[in-house]
Amino acid sequence: MGRSTYLAVEVSGAGRHPAAWLRPDAQPDALLTAPYHVGLARLAARAGADFLAVPDSLAPPSADPRLVPLRLDAVAIAARVAPVVPGVGLVPTVTVTHTEPFHVSKAIATLDLVSSGRAGWEPVVSRTAAEAELFGRKPAAPPAELWREAVEVVDVVVALWDSWEDDAVIRDVATGRYVDRDKLHYIDFSGEFFSVKGPSITPRSPQAHPLVVVRGDEPEALAVAAARADVVRVAAADLATAHTARERVRAAVAAAGRDPDAVAVLLDVEVLLGADAGSARRELDALDAHRELAPSSLRVVDTAATLVDVITDAVAGGAADGVTAVPLALPSGVRAIAADVAPRLADRGLRTPVAPGATLRDRFGLARPANRFEGARA
Amino acid sequence: MTATKQIHLAAHFPGVNNTTVWSDPESGSQTDFASFVHFAQTAERGLFDFLFLAEGLRLREHRGRIHDLDVVGRPDTLTVLNAIAAVTTHLGLGGTLNTTFNEPYELAKQLASLDHLSGGRAAWNLVTSSDAFTGENFRRGGFLAPEQRYDRAQEILDATRELWLSWAEDAVVADRERGVFVRDGAVPVVEHRGEQFSFSGRFSLPPTPQGHPVLIQSGDSDAGREFGARTADAIFSRHGTLEAGQAFYRDLKGRLPRYGRAERDVTILPATTFALGDTAEDAEEVADRVRRAQVSPQTAIAFLEQVWGRDLSAYDPDGPLPDVDPDPDGTSITRGRVRHEKDPAAVARQWRELAEAKGGLSIRELIIETTARQSFVGTPRQVAEQMDTYVQENACDGFILIPHLVPGGLDEFVEKVVPELQDRGSFRTEYTGPTLRHHLGLARPRA
Numbered sequence: 001m002g003r004s005t006y007l008a009v010e011v012s013g014a015g016r017h018p019a020a021w022l023r024p025d026a027q028p029d030a031l032l033t034a035p036y037h038v039g040l041a042r043l044a045a046r047a048g049a050d051f052l053a054v055p056d057s058l059a060p061p062s063a064d065p066r067l068v069p070l071r072l073d074a075v076a077i078a079a080r081v082a083p084v085v086p087g088v089g090l091v092p093t094v095t096v097t098h099t100e101p102f103h104v105s106k107a108i109a110t111l112d113l114v115s116s117g118r119a120g121w122e123p124v125v126s127r128t129a130a131e132a133e134l135f136g137r138k139p140a141a142p143p144a145e146l147w148r149e150a151v152e153v154v155d156v157v158v159a160l161w162d163s164w165e166d167d168a169v170i171r172d173v174a175t176g177r178y179v180d181r182d183k184l185h186y187i188d189f190s191g192e193f194f195s196v197k198g199p200s201i202t203p204r205s206p207q208a209h210p211l212v213v214v215r216g217d218e219p220e221a222l223a224v225a226a227a228r229a230d231v232v233r234v235a236a237a238d239l240a241t242a243h244t245a246r247e248r249v250r251a252a253v254a255a256a257g258r259d260p261d262a263v264a265v266l267l268d269v270e271v272l273l274g275a276d277a278g279s280a281r282r283e284l285d286a287l288d289a290h291r292e293l294a295p296s297s298l299r300v301v302d303t304a305a306t307l308v309d310v311i312t313d314a315v316a317g318g319a320a321d322g323v324t325a326v327p328l329a330l331p332s333g334v335r336a337i338a339a340d341v342a343p344r345l346a347d348r349g350l351r352t353p354v355a356p357g358a359t360l361r362d363r364f365g366l367a368r369p370a371n372r373f374e375g376a377r378a
Numbered sequence: 379m380t381a382t383k384q385i386h387l388a389a390h391f392p393g394v395n396n397t398t399v400w401s402d403p404e405s406g407s408q409t410d411f412a413s414f415v416h417f418a419q420t421a422e423r424g425l426f427d428f429l430f431l432a433e434g435l436r437l438r439e440h441r442g443r444i445h446d447l448d449v450v451g452r453p454d455t456l457t458v459l460n461a462i463a464a465v466t467t468h469l470g471l472g473g474t475l476n477t478t479f480n481e482p483y484e485l486a487k488q489l490a491s492l493d494h495l496s497g498g499r500a501a502w503n504l505v506t507s508s509d510a511f512t513g514e515n516f517r518r519g520g521f522l523a524p525e526q527r528y529d530r531a532q533e534i535l536d537a538t539r540e541l542w543l544s545w546a547e548d549a550v551v552a553d554r555e556r557g558v559f560v561r562d563g564a565v566p567v568v569e570h571r572g573e574q575f576s577f578s579g580r581f582s583l584p585p586t587p588q589g590h591p592v593l594i595q596s597g598d599s600d601a602g603r604e605f606g607a608r609t610a611d612a613i614f615s616r617h618g619t620l621e622a623g624q625a626f627y628r629d630l631k632g633r634l635p636r637y638g639r640a641e642r643d644v645t646i647l648p649a650t651t652f653a654l655g656d657t658a659e660d661a662e663e664v665a666d667r668v669r670r671a672q673v674s675p676q677t678a679i680a681f682l683e684q685v686w687g688r689d690l691s692a693y694d695p696d697g698p699l700p701d702v703d704p705d706p707d708g709t710s711i712t713r714g715r716v717r718h719e720k721d722p723a724a725v726a727r728q729w730r731e732l733a734e735a736k737g738g739l740s741i742r743e744l745i746i747e748t749t750a751r752q753s754f755v756g757t758p759r760q761v762a763e764q765m766d767t768y769v770q771e772n773a774c775d776g777f778i779l780i781p782h783l784v785p786g787g788l789d790e791f792v793e794k795v796v797p798e799l800q801d802r803g804s805f806r807t808e809y810t811g812p813t814l815r816h817h818l819g820l821a822r823p824r825a
Contacts (some may be wrong), residue, residue, distance in 0.1 A: 021552065029550075066558060080461065113411055134578075175676070178400050178450060179444070196515055202451060
């Protein structure tokens, strides 16, 4: 295909492994501090990652005292690192089941503003009764209903991004007008779950439409990903399963009337890297001894060179357009990606250099979209 | 000799109202992040207690269309404050967040995140709202009866405090040897059952560097003052003159004992503008020029229409007030801004008398006269002296300054007035602690 192999890095807490905080190189006392998250983002930028994924969830923390029950707001983390860490996209997870689409829209537009066009977001649904209980507004719902609602949220969020035309602010002293109100638009959305009037209170952002990243694993989510996502994340235990998953995504994208080549499919790869396979394995065993973690996708517990081989095979064999590396332990995992994985990917010509100041859309070859309301009169 | 009372200063980012002059050649972008960086870093250079952002969740409308004469558009409050935290080190970060169109668990998590990630600099200005106009942008619409606004505000505050302070202060131990991250039982289930909210679950964050964010309140009704006296750490007042300020100050601080609070527990900050010049005359000229820019001919007519409740676009802003009387049914001509419940006919009568008494003011001159906020006008030394007088004579504990320009509206104040205040011994010469609670002299809250 000739295009770059995509690389994203997901960072959360002390790493995906629940015992990662016990490692000598972990920083369990720093997990709530800005320097810790800025440090992780800098490493991801140094690795040349296309974006940093910041997971979030409404799920209440476990009462198990051995686990890390901390969860900062993901948009807050992304906004905190944006001004001081250039050169990497920022994709926080946002729960759309119980939250307000109007707030979400302006938050992500603002993340785009403070990052000079590097924002994206990953909408997720909140499915458990425990999560519903934290809001106390409505009961938990089955996946089909949750994702029908999620589509409405994505549509409203994106429509609000278009509710200001780019040149709405005119500052016309002669007529005393700051804004041309014909370039501000009510979205007048009314759906199955809610209605939103608009316009947004936040002007159109540098990218206009920050990147929409959606997981395409469950069937109900796949339909949303196919219709709305710019990037689709998938989990698969091996490359053969990943290949099937990618074909399924591409078929769904085509069925939704879109070009499958315009929607990148990124495979989740859990990573724990060492100097050799044996030492990486021993490090995982040490973590699993405290509490075992079953893989949630392809897992590479090996050397950086092996991870690069896996990525190469995945892309060459059509199993993925790139990967989301998910370190089992932090900050060591993202440090290894920056130091040992990124240079090897570059050596193999798998990563094309990105122009300074590139937006996240630029990285994925996506043009800045036209405004749906342009020319329409309020 | 009693020690000089220390002044507290907050900086209001100029925003969506006619105080902000956008027609000046020096006016920059209202939404570029660079404008926020410049403004916030200036406030921090001036050792201000905190930066403040207002919020409005629907674009204002006038005569059925989006109001186009003032600045329109602003970033998301929490997101831009988190970003500003990255480019400042001590400045408090105050944001307005609506108590009607937010839910406690999410808000508690977002505000606690800001406080953790800024190292203890977050403040929340609670505003209440009940209008269906704003509700059209939200899932629930206009669900709240006006008289329940403060009930909901009080309950959302109680609920967020329950979550913020739910973990034991020493919950996180991160003890590798024992493999224990949090003490057993230190993360309890919070169960809240109230009129407005019903939820249960564990919170995902321990108490923040400040315990929880600083709380700001600005309601002026009796219910608003009572709410402030019971809960607020800082109060924005609208009472600008020395006498009105002193009366408000006595009233508010007099309400504190019934909640077991001391005078020093609440900082009262009136909203204030300023105009500076090398001489008093220069400053008056600057003030006059700014006032005229704030009230353009079109803005003057729009203000008049708010009271008259009818289309007055045919009137000459430089001519006399209309002969016609206000339309008693036209009071909803402007939507999305704070309304002052006064009888339009009485206001019109009063304005006509004022215009006549002042020698026949034009519409625009009258609006300039009637919309003037409390303003300190003079040389830097004079302004410092006036401000200090207000504080020493207990009209307030400090000010929230509203400059008229983005992004440079605070530059001259910081350069010239702050040193004068410091020379008088009534303003800090360095930050002496890391958190906003420290700047304000507030104790850490307890569960």
